[in-house]
Amino acid sequence: MATEQSGEDAGIQLRDRIAALGAEAFHDASVRISQHAVVTPLLDTPAIDGRRIRLKCENLQATGSFKIRCAANVIEQLSPETLRRGVVTASAGNFAPALAIAGAPHGMRLICHIPEKSAAVKVAKLRALGVELVFHDFEAWWRIMQTRDTGMPEATFLHPVCEPNGIVGNGTIAIELADEWPEIDTVIVPFGGGGLVSGIATAMRAVRAGVKVYACEIEGAAPLAAAFAAGHPVTVDRQPNFASGPGRQSVLEIMWPLLREMLAGVITVTDAEARKAFRDLTLDSHLVVEAQSAIAYAAARSADHSGRNVAAVLSGGNIDRDALVAALAD
Template sequence: MKHTDIRNAVRLIRDRIIRTPLIFSPTLSRLFGAEIFLKLENLQKTGSFKVRGATYKLMKHRKAIGPLGVVAASAGNHAQGVALAARNAGVPATIVMPEWASISKQEATRSYGGDVILHGRSVGESLERAKDLAKTDRMFIHPFDDADIVTGQGTIGLEILSEMPDTDMILVPVGGGGLISGISAAVKPVRPDIRIIGVQASACPSAFESLRHGGVTHVDARRSLADGISVKQPGELTFRLIRKYAETVVLAEEEQIAAAILMLLERKKILAEGAGAVPLAALLNNSVRPDPDSKVVLVISGGNVDSPVLGRVIRKGLLKKGRIMRVRLYLEDSPGALSKLLTQIAQLRANVLHIVHDRDVKDLPISITYVDLELETRGPAHVDEIRAALKKEGYNIGLESYP
């Protein structure tokens, strides 16, 4: 793979993809003592960088693709990227997805023109099925371990350099390694001093362990918010490029990934999936410490997160940060008691999110009722203020949940 190949890829795909924005974040810059920029691939077509590599692959080999088109396997972003790229190139696309793939991602892939086949209990089994289908005159498009795919992803690196040639560090999510390989191959030949650091979920540290062992290593994976980078083994090609160009690969825990998703959403109004949020998670857990005043780019690789997952992340994050308080109070079962309590809560500037008022509870005295409250607060200090005020008023506080 040559640097000129990536420059050619820019010209070939530029009318078919979005040149995504590179934005400065004053909030994150103050927090980490460096100039933090976000490369927003979550705003890319299909909501992920994957369409870049797929588009380049199809455009480069368009004349060699037979009437049955192309085939790929993926649980999400690669599936959508290939489906859209194939539709734009005017060829059929067969996408094999594991049986557990989310309905929303299945439907998104179909909406881009992909013919979805559900097969396998893992992406690996889906890949084997896709490779079998490739024997029937379909072009197989690997999600990462392919020189053309890597070349297409590398266009991100050239976009970063064209807008900010004095970049000091780029933090890149790592799964199979196609994204970091492409960005590194685009950037390092012209700016060898730029630090390229990969970030993986600790639930599936395949590239991390491969670097540690000095060769491609297969790992077991736990369930992760960063499912888009839960790849149990990097590619042979991508591992060589990671070892050649990347400074290191660091890890992020699930709580840190969740905190990063919430921070991007609250502070920057940016919706990032777990895989896209891991660069920020690496800053939050101090596994990466930028030099003061250096220019750091976080590649927000995608924004395809299922709504139920996002809801759980937000609620768990608010609980952990003390922005939600749960408390059980025991009251005299008399007229006005509940109204008085709620008035006092309002005076404490807390917002009632949920309330359960029940007097029919076994073992409670007939004159006592309980109230479960879920309150929105400003944070831990506000929670302490509410708790102290309620106790001062003589309320009997039972089960409490904070954080």
């Protein structure tokens, strides 16, 4: 049954639960998800101002996104009865297909509440996987993200951002980064809802405490930067940009205590910087990515990180063909 999970108390409980985890929890998750998620490559890019930048290519997962890590770590710890009863989620397109793939061997029914302007490639993938879709305008969809209320009490709601086991699954990226690059000192992660960056930051603290983990956003759509500036989540009006359309968004209240404690900061990039990073990734590194991934690469190229060993997490590569062509033609 879906239950409301919001407020400062819930956020503190989530922070304390995740922050208390040691390296073993993330290593165990790596083993648990290994039948679904691959160890993605860490690729070099041209050095800039003496720094070294490498790309953690989660866009090369079979699902095209890091979300298979969190989805698999959640699904593999649910009971057969729960899976048979059905699962419901709210997803902009990457979490739901990962759930469907991880749950398929268990005969799981999946219902996804999705923004009506989601990328066509993601909608097509969900339909091909047999996911039942319920479309909403962004405001209605965001209310589900905040309240978990879908009007479907018979199914178990799985949140794409703040499921504890999902956050731990995301942290397996940090285990790989620490193994692949002993000299790493900085990790930059796109911010969507906070599950990815908080998982990586928590795991990195457990295995390599000196590494700084930053979230990144694009100017005009930066609710996390606004929250850090204000000291608490605030609602921002998202301006149309390379990464997203208009709307209102804030940091989920339940995620704020964990993000505030674990992150070294937030980096914002301009629309032009994100577009250039996208083109460079496509044309120079031969990597097809989503806009969020380009934001991470743009942030890694910031002068603030001169002289550092920086990993940019390319969170996904599920982009519409038309959007890809338009971005390259810009």
